[in-house]
Amino acid sequence: MTARVVVLGGGVGGTLVANLLKKSLKSDASVTVVDGTGMHLYQPGFLYVALDQANALWLTRDERTLLRKDVELVVDSAMKVDAAAQTLTLGSGATLPYDYLVVATGSRLDREAVPGYGDTHDFYSMAGALRLREELRRFKGGKIRLGIAGIPYKCPPAPVEFVLMLDEYLRKKGVREKSEITLLSPLNRAFTIESASKLVQPLFDKRGIELRTFFNVEAVDPVGRNVTSIEGESVDYDLLVLVPPHRGSTVIEASGLGDAGGWIPTDRNTLQHEQQPRIFALGDATNLPISKSGSTAHFEAPVVASRIASLIRGSAPKEAYGGRVMCFLETGGGRATSLRFDYAHPPVPPQPSRFWHWAKWAFNRAYWVTVPQGRVG
Amino acid sequence: MTITELAPTKTIDARGMACPGPLLNLIGAIRQGQVGDIIEVISGDAGSKTDIPAWVAKAKHEMVKIVEEPTFARFIVRKAR
Numbered sequence: 462m463t464a465r466v467v468v469l470g471g472g473v474g475g476t477l478v479a480n481l482l483k484k485s486l487k488s489d490a491s492v493t494v495v496d497g498t499g500m501h502l503y504q505p506g507f508l509y510v511a512l513d514q515a516n517a518l519w520l521t522r523d524e525r526t527l528l529r530k531d532v533e534l535v536v537d538s539a540m541k542v543d544a545a546a547q548t549l550t551l552g553s554g555a556t557l558p559y560d561y562l563v564v565a566t567g568s569r570l571d572r573e574a575v576p577g578y579g580d581t582h583d584f585y586s587m588a589g590a591l592r593l594r595e596e597l598r599r600f601k602g603g604k605i606r607l608g609i610a611g612i613p614y615k616c617p618p619a620p621v622e623f624v625l626m627l628d629e630y631l632r633k634k635g636v637r638e639k640s641e642i643t644l645l646s647p648l649n650r651a652f653t654i655e656s657a658s659k660l661v662q663p664l665f666d667k668r669g670i671e672l673r674t675f676f677n678v679e680a681v682d683p684v685g686r687n688v689t690s691i692e693g694e695s696v697d698y699d700l701l702v703l704v705p706p707h708r709g710s711t712v713i714e715a716s717g718l719g720d721a722g723g724w725i726p727t728d729r730n731t732l733q734h735e736q737q738p739r740i741f742a743l744g745d746a747t748n749l750p751i752s753k754s755g756s757t758a759h760f761e762a763p764v765v766a767s768r769i770a771s772l773i774r775g776s777a778p779k780e781a782y783g784g785r786v787m788c789f790l791e792t793g794g795g796r797a798t799s800l801r802f803d804y805a806h807p808p809v810p811p812q813p814s815r816f817w818h819w820a821k822w823a824f825n826r827a828y829w830v831t832v833p834q835g836r837v838g
Numbered sequence: 839m840t841i842t843e844l845a846p847t848k849t850i851d852a853r854g855m856a857c858p859g860p861l862l863n864l865i866g867a868i869r870q871g872q873v874g875d876i877i878e879v880i881s882g883d884a885g886s887k888t889d890i891p892a893w894v895a896k897a898k899h900e901m902v903k904i905v906e907e908p909t910f911a912r913f914i915v916r917k918a919r
Contacts, residue, residue, distance in 0.1 A: 612866030617858045649892060653859040655885055675896045677865055691869065692897045721870055750855045750863040784854055804854035807883075 464490040464773040467549055467559040469539050469712065471496030471524040472504075474744035474758030474765075475565030476833040479532045481766035484835070490773055492532045493557065495549065499524050499536035502587065503828055505755060508619060508791075511584035511593040512630050520587065527833040539566070542716040544737045561739050561769045564718075564725055566710035568615055568745040568753060574706045575610045577681035582702045584623065585615065596700065597630065602639025603699030608678040608688055609647050611706025613722075615745060615753045618790040618800070620644060620704060621652050621661055625793035628668045642669075645676040645688070645696065657790065657800060657810050664792055664813075678703060707753070709746060724748035729804070730781040732765050741765045752786050759832055760785040789821035797821050844902065844914065846878035847871060853882040853910055860913075861889045868899060868917050875917045876902065882910040890915070 466482055468475045471494050483492045501524045509515035525534050538552035542562065549557045570585055572578045582596060583589040605627065607620055624644045631637040644651065644665075650658040651665060651672055665672055679691045681701065688703075689695040708714075709723025718734065719725055725742035726735040729749055734740035743765050744758030751757060761782050768778035784804030790813075791797045797817035802808040811817070831837045848867050852860035860881035867877045879890065887904070890913045894901045898919060905912040 612862055612869060613858065617862070647865055648861055649889060653857050653862050675893055677869070677897075722866075750850055750852045750858070750860075752857045786857065800857065802856045807856045 463488065464560045465558060466490050466492045466561045466563065466769060466773075467557055468492065468494045468563040468565060469549070470494075470565035470567060470710075470744075470746070471499070471501055471528075471534070472565060472567050472744065472758065473755045473832060474567075474746075474762050475563065476501065476524065476527050477759065477762035477835055478563050478565065478743065478766050480529050480833065481763060481835050482769060483529050483532050485766065485770045486773060487531075493535055494524070494528060494532060495535045495537060495539050495551065495557070496524055497536070497538045499534065501527055501833070503825075504615070505825065507584045507587065507590040508622060508626070509825075510587070510590040511597070511623075512626050513594055513597070514626075517587060517591060522829055527829070539710075539712040540715065542712065542718060542740075544716070544718065544740065547739060559739075561741065561772065563765060563769070564713065564734075564740060564742040564746045565744050565758065566712060566746045568707040569710050569723070570705045571611070571708045572705045575678065575681060575703070577683050578610070578703070578705070579681070579683045581681055581683070582700065583705050584619075584702070585705055593702065597627075600631075600634075600636065600640075600700065602636045604641045604643070604697065605700045605702065606643045606645055606688060606696055606698040607702045607704075608645035608676065609704045610678040611704070612647065612677075613750075613753050614704045614707050616788070617653050617752055617754075618657070618788060620646075622791040623702070624670050625661075625664060625668070626791055628670055629793040641671065643671040643673055643696065645673050645678065645690070647675070647677045649674045654800065654808055654810075656808060657798070660798060660810055660813060661790075661792070668793075707745070713746065720748050722748070729784070731768060731778070732761055732782055733768070741769065751784060752788070754786065754788060755832075756786050756788045760787075763835070789817055789824070791818065791821065844876060846914070847875040849878040849880070851880045853880055859883065860886045861893060864890060864913070864915060865893065868897070868915070871917045873917055873919060877915045877917065879913045879915070880910055881913065886913065887911065
């Protein structure tokens with residue numbers, strides 16, 4: 462009998478798992494991707510859209526064009542998984558049975574969790590990035606604060622990249638001298654990885670970017686233009702940009718498959734659900750305390766595909782995820798550094814250079830014809 | 839305090855997790871938890887020994903205990919407010 466694999470989510474993780482599985486198993490398995498929109502979003506591009514360096518059209522593609530022809534795509538909402546019955550119920554009311562389920566549903570922004578969030582700006586969705594772009598085009602000077610309103614959040618380097626690139630943007634616009642830029646850092650340094658912080662701090666000093674440490678955003682007072690922290694401090698602002706709180710997808714919560722944050726309890730090596738052996742998870746959807754980023758999903762996908770293919774063939778799965786992540790960190794001025802690490806090896810970032818900026822640019826451009834198809838590993 | 843009272847509400851094994859790292863995971867767990875929860879963070883990063891107690895003091899939670907093991911340390915924190 463043909464095995465049935467259902468993949469929830471048509472982002473980088475889901476698309477890559479589906480393509481790799483079908484390539485490996487061919488007629489031994491049917492592979493179906495369920496996605497609520499049928500559109501694939503390249504989320505690392507939001508930062509560039511907000512800062513007027515990229516066109517929004519570049520960030521979206523029809524998911525159908527990224528999947529192998531023999532992978533089925535169902536454009537519908539995933540409502541509920543019944544793990545005991547091995548079925549998925551869709552928004553249309555239809556039911557899809559599965560032998561293996563892959564949860565690649567990403568993160569969901571939960572702006573309502575922050576009192577006073579209202580129309581505070583962010584660059585964590587297309588709508589948010591476009592609205593911030595308009596606000597920055599109108600900006601004539603003032604206090605810009607960037608804060609983090611929840612943990613975990615996607616792409617831990619993004620806030621640092623944003624303030625460094627914002628500095629450059631405001632200089633070109635001729636309003637930098639009339640502006641303050643402050644990064645409200647949740648930690649006692651600019652960035653979570655200490656070696657990367659040591660590269661970033663001199664850039665902050667040189668460009669007059671203020672770093673406020675141990676400031677985890679709790680609430681916003683949009684009338685008084687004040688933002689407060691869970692540590693009990695407050696800062697005033699003219700333009701506030703927040704990283705909104707993230708949660709797992711609603712289908713995980715509705716199915717009782719997740720933890721308090723809606724994330725799937727996942728084995729750090731096998732990427733299997735800790736209680737449900739027929740369910741795998743990758744990317745943002747897991748509860749693993751590692752980066753929520755496309756890069757993580759990219760390196761996890763071959764492990765998930767290989768393990769499911771082995772199980773379907775009746776052999777023992779061999780591949781395991783070793784925590785590999787690789788990402789770029791833009792430092793403004795056409796320079797960037799890179800962060801490469803895994804569970805056993807902490808990152809040793811090189812000095813920011815034009816090389817890594819161009820490497821990031823080339824990766825962004827080549828994404829559509831490389832990553833979803835598994836052409837880069 | 840008895841052993842039962844010290845049983846963690848949540849344990850985060852952040853060993854080998856360079857990014858986002860042990861402290862950021864602790865802050866996330868405290869934000870999501872209830873007052874009185876005991877959070878245990880396991881970290882092999884030397885920086886945690888200064889970073890974690892510094893944040894716990896600043897955010898006015900309680901640093902219950904630091905248990906040193908040969909290659910890592912366990913940080914037991916109580917959400918106090």
